[in-house]
Amino acid sequence: MARDTSPAAEERLRDADRSQNTILAAARDEFAEFGLGGARMDRIAERAALNKRLIYYYFDDKEKLFRAVLEQAYRDIREQETTLHLLDLEPADAVRRLVEFTWTYYLQHPEFMTLLNSANLHKARHLAGSQKARELNSPLVDTLAAVLERGRREGAFRGGVDPVQLYVSIAGLAYFYLSNTHTLSAIFGRDLMTAKARNERLSHMQDVILGYLLVS
Amino acid sequence: MARDTSPAAEERLRDADRSQNTILAAARDEFAEFGLGGARMDRIAERAALNKRLIYYYFDDKEKLFRAVLEQAYRDIREQETTLHLLDLEPADAVRRLVEFTWTYYLQHPEFMTLLNSANLHKARHLAGSQKARELNSPLVDTLAAVLERGRREGAFRGGVDPVQLYVSIAGLAYFYLSNTHTLSAIFGRDLMTAKARNERLSHMQDVILGYLLVS
Amino acid sequence: MARDTSPAAEERLRDADRSQNTILAAARDEFAEFGLGGARMDRIAERAALNKRLIYYYFDDKEKLFRAVLEQAYRDIREQETTLHLLDLEPADAVRRLVEFTWTYYLQHPEFMTLLNSANLHKARHLAGSQKARELNSPLVDTLAAVLERGRREGAFRGGVDPVQLYVSIAGLAYFYLSNTHTLSAIFGRDLMTAKARNERLSHMQDVILGYLLVS
Amino acid sequence: MARDTSPAAEERLRDADRSQNTILAAARDEFAEFGLGGARMDRIAERAALNKRLIYYYFDDKEKLFRAVLEQAYRDIREQETTLHLLDLEPADAVRRLVEFTWTYYLQHPEFMTLLNSANLHKARHLAGSQKARELNSPLVDTLAAVLERGRREGAFRGGVDPVQLYVSIAGLAYFYLSNTHTLSAIFGRDLMTAKARNERLSHMQDVILGYLLVS
DNA sequence: TATGAATGAGTGTTCATTCAT
């Protein structure tokens, strides 16, 4: 049968697409706030202002919905990373910028960290063997490798730095501070989320990473 | 009523203590494996081989049980940290040792990270205003401050380093790698938990922290 | 409005007819496999490779669809029974043949029994007061009455046999064995559906019915 | 620990037992009325006047509950059959009595037939390989075999009769009439459950079975 | 101190059915 391309059909298609995206956004917020286990399908439907049954219509079950949210989250952050154009910058600036981006992104997207926590609590079975996950993330490593290589060639950076290790370190410096900010605040008895504290953290992170990389 | 100090009463007391510890250990394992939301009181009772009702007898409810587990976890790690005697070492060695300890402790106590994740998902309300939590953790900061100060005085370390920032960085470098090992492995398509990979991570972490601290 | 008799309209009509028959067959299979309660409208649509909405278009709801399936089933068996031409045979042969036919028909149409079970579970409200059902079945009783009467007149059969009772008995002998074959096999620990077992059952049934009817 | 045999403990034990039996009876009625698929756990709890959760506490899930009901049903009928003392009667009387018992039992326990129907709809997977089911039913076959053998030895009965076949026939004659009484009534346009009709059916059944067995 | 029995409020999921085109 010929594909129906009438305006009405397009409207319908757009509706279906819109519904799926609405659900996805609602689910992301719910999973971020309560984790995979604590999330409630009822609340997701409520957030999306759509019938709960529709979630199952499009995403089958909670697990698959979570997987879809997770993949979308990775797609989002990697997409934004590509706008940094790190290869156009001096190596040191490129690294400084990546640290800043990572920090800012986590700060503005706390749901990303919660999603990762949930995924790891379940041993990332939602991502296991996901070709898509790997494809999405390899460009970042390639870019970082190129930056490190150029820095080394120019005599600015130390050699022998594994780009994966470095990326994990950059992410870790931001992640731990932000993801565990509540326990850290309780433990150290000081608010880590004031504007001043946040600025200091970013400076510190850049100092640590560049202090490590730069050959003096 | 006067405190009963007869042998029989003591016996009973020891039993009661033992039951509480058994429950606490079972709960720690359950919370670690499934998170606060995913943990089941039934399973905790089963793991402890004790009647479920007894858990409520000693800990009132799930929340309070979680709080008890969390406090116990902090007590454990800080207790072990005091055995490091960092003040007896050269500053650089002390930092190297602290990095190694943090790494090893997280590696051997993955439940610590999961507990923190759960606590933070719930905005650490289990620790909110906990005097005990602060007391438990201040010695660590004091010690680290002393190490940094001595390093600076001796001209080995850079100045102006906030011990809290540094501690968060050390923890973050280990935490992110280990807590998110499943998603990272899926994303980067390489096993991060082989013996070799683990050794490399520790070296990298020490390089980063000392590369940052040491004045060349 | 005048009936549209253009070729195109006829074409559409044939399509409509075909769709209804496809749905009916799919529904019969689904009801047979899962019973009325266990049948799923979704699966019926899938089996028919037609849109679910179409089922409602033609049959209004599940109940009415079941009724249609049931009537179709009765129509089928009675239609086949008329091809036996029992009145052309000697009375004893006619009975033997009817027993064999009943046995074979149930064997080849197990769905018939499941449909009856479902209908009776619901107190046959789908058939209640169905003129059609009665009309469909009275010829059989008339025929059987004629056979019995002739047998009695010829001195071969005993008298006073109610054709309805006899028909119920013939059906019952086959039905119970086939409809409950799974529980019977489990209970008696022997496979009742081997070729040998099936032949023995048919012989036994004929022996029972003719042993009862024939005057020795 | 020593078994608690105090009156209070016994009371408690009895309560548990009573609850289970109450649930079992309620479930039997519900399954009988609506079949396995149509039965509702909520209604079973309501019938039993017990909390729904308790059903799961004792029987795990709907399937296992059904299995328990089914086994109980077999236990009941076979238990009653043993009270017939068939071996104390003349062979012809024994058979007549068994036919009557079967008829009366089905009449008074229509749930038994519905349960069988449900079990067979699901291919008797609830009984599959059930040692218990076989053990429960073999005495009946043994008894019937003895009756047939004695009848043959005394010259009253024909030889070569398989007791399993005969039992299936007796049951089938009653079962089909009673289990399908609603469709049969609709189809033949006559009420099959009046006192007169029921008496006639029993006579007919006895005539059929003995007409077959007796050597004239 | 210790335990088996019991419960109310959810929880993810399913189902027959309807809407809109």
Next chain:
DNA sequence: TATGAATGAACACTCATTCAT
């Protein structure tokens, strides 16, 4: 005639918690 999107009511099952002893 035909279809993809959407829905409300249920459904089997679960969970933290309490009762009664």
